[in-house]
Amino acid sequence: MEYNFKNIEKKWQKKWEEKKVFEVNENSKKKKYYVLEQFPYPSGSGLHVGHSFVYTIGDIYSRFKILQGFNVLHPMGYDSLGLPAENAAIKEGISPKKYTNTSIKNFIKQQKALGLSYDWSRLFWTHDSEYYKWDQWIFLKMFEKNLAYKKDSAVNWCSKCKTVLANEQVHNGKCWRHEDTEVDVKHLNQWYLKITDYAEELANFETVKEWPSLIKKLQKNWIGKSFGTEIIFEINKKKWPIFTTRPDTIYGVTFMVVSAQHPKLLDLVTDERKKEVKKFIGKLSSVSQEDIDKLDKEGVFTGSYAINPINNEKIPVYAGNFVVADYGSGMVMAVPAHDQRDFEFAKKYDIGIKQVIDGKITNSKAYVGQGNLINSESFNGLKNQEAIESITKWLEEKRLGKKTVNYRLRDWLISRQRYWGTPIPIIHCEKCGPVPVPEQDLPVKLPEKIEFGKGNPLEKAESWIKTKCPRCKGEAKRETDTMDTFVNSSWYHLRFVDPKNSKKIFDINKANYWAPMDIYIGGKEHACMHDIYIRFYHKFLRDLGLVKTDEPAVKLFVQGMIHGEDGNKMSKSLGNVVDPLNVIKKYGSDALRIFLVSVASPESNFNWSDKGVQGTYKFVNKVFKFFEKVKISKSSPKVESKINKAIKEITLDIENFKYNLAIIKIRSVLESIFEEKTISKKNAESFIKLLAPFAPHISEELWSKLGNKNLIILDKWPREDEKKINDKFEKEDEMILKLKSDINNIKGILNKEQTKVYVYVMPKEVEIYKNIEGINLFAVNDKEKYDPQNKSKKAKPGKPGIYLE
């Protein structure tokens, strides 16, 4: 019979669905296991093969764990709020909701074609108000705890997205969605989440030991914890704390620089300097972000002076373009002798340079190395490393400073001036200020009737905006900003444990049963965005008492990228995008799945190859063919050994995500058992099971053909029988291969048609070689043997003598 993958795949997908084999609950005696792939953003162009790759990786693991006897939660949902949907909808002239729903339907169809083991009963999408209601609920909890707040600041604005962006969404001064669009700086009043309150905990990677070191390093870098000293300088009788990692150079401070974007900058500017400073600020705001990055260090004197607490020296305060407004206190103490940036600034504006560490300062370079202190009064002679300690101690005693820690991480700007996002549940009342929407009034639903045009459509939805203040019942207006799409995905892993709950965000007991995810699979690009946000939210929900674990996921698996056949990133413009549905149509989902994980290890990048899929297709066919012809009765000891060894090794390979190696071993087993006439039922079943996580459809088919009434996925993962593994068989195989290759070799050398092959072996080895076709086999001690050139003398154990004629 032909291997008809189309019928086979449909048939078993239907069976799985009918029997609800992937639907799970908490009332199981089995141990729980939670597998999740990062849910997709449903776009109109549908799934591409990169998606298929991620889901296949997760699915193989999930099925493997099911077979191993775990109670496996493997859900799927859609991250459906966000800008691309809104933009695409506008372009097509339909509502974002309609656009999104269509996309989701399409995604589901494609995912089902892949045969993924999802518990579809838990499906949800984030644009469902029953979902984003809980985004709003979390926001209110954060608001209550002062973790959600609104502030004025310089923010990144993308002119294409027509909204502000979080720090994490600016890559190289460009928008993360628009590589060609520089972000502009605007001063706006925006909502933030105080993720920095969790910076300390997020910078601790002990709790995510099993995450890839790459991700941990990227996050560490991003969070940027640095130890230093906060020193209080006095300016115009007001105290200004300054963060520095080099308090040892405090005697070398010759000026201060406050960020040109600092909200309190103008407070520092004297009347006579106002004009100059404003001119400077104006100049900065008229150039693009990229140009600012390229600019020299520039600044302008504010007219104010600071008092250096260590020696009461009067120091001029400048406003500068190179100081970051929201790092530390937005002002630095400048030590031109020992910091290159300060050095350049001082040279440019002709400010004094005072050396306080012994070392060589040149005409163009500050001395930033180690050394002993000079020009530092009672601290002279100290090694600068020691001076960091002692000067900090001195300041602490005088209450002029303290040891402190600073983070590069900024608070998360979540305001977006767009429609297709979760409305921020705040009502602005002239009398009461910003008032949270009462919990019972949630969700604040997105209005359906809106007009797209210029700016945020919500701002023009007047009947939606107009409301009553929950506090004073007076006239009030709704907040029109929506939340960043990353908010929705920051806690979805917990909603999956109880997705239909309309009373609570989720049931605590269910969360504590399933959380944390045992394995979370996704892309590297989220290292400093989603992968940090989800940790932050999880910790916040923990602090609300809703979940006990500190981290969302025990293990994070980062998959590689699939590039086009030409080696380029898949993109429409290059025309190298591969649609998984087309592949499935041609070769079936089993062949696709195997191909995706067999080219390289799942964490590395690889190129799509049509030939490659053809190759795996042939392999699947061969499996089918083998079971068509083999008789189920007994296995030879060799087959027993091969199968049992494969079970042992493949179990480990899958456990460690070495899918590619597992496939190689399965192939090699098939190769070595292919010529067998019979095989035991047990061995046959084990082989099929080893294949089952990778090629679930054909496995079910072959399993049922063996007469099994249950589903293979509901059966048990095989266990090796160590006693049956015998390396003797491997060696014998090698001996036979070697003999064959020797014969070929000799044939090649003789370069003539040799038709008769005589082989002389040790009497004990006759058994091993007796089944080789096309040879005349003799034991060396056989007196009747034909051996005109006395080649039997060359025979040694494991190495027969050969004569050709």
Added chain:
RNA sequence: GCGGGGGUGCCGGAGUGGUCAAACGGGCUGGACUUAAGAUCCAGUAGCUUAGUGCUUACGCAGGUUCGAACCCUGUCCCCCGCACCA
């Protein structure tokens, strides 16, 4: 500048101290089958050498440790990626 990853055959990619001229896949060459193509099967695919052998050269480059290195150490070149004026 700081941080990370990597350089293996025609290609993708295994391999982290001996069993490596290097798994597996792809490509290519030759052969079998076929009217032919495809599929399938067999053989070959660093060089020289040889009745099944032996030798040489090979894992970016140059050294070192070791009885022994693709694998450990040092230096060096190249590629990719992340952060980038964070005080």
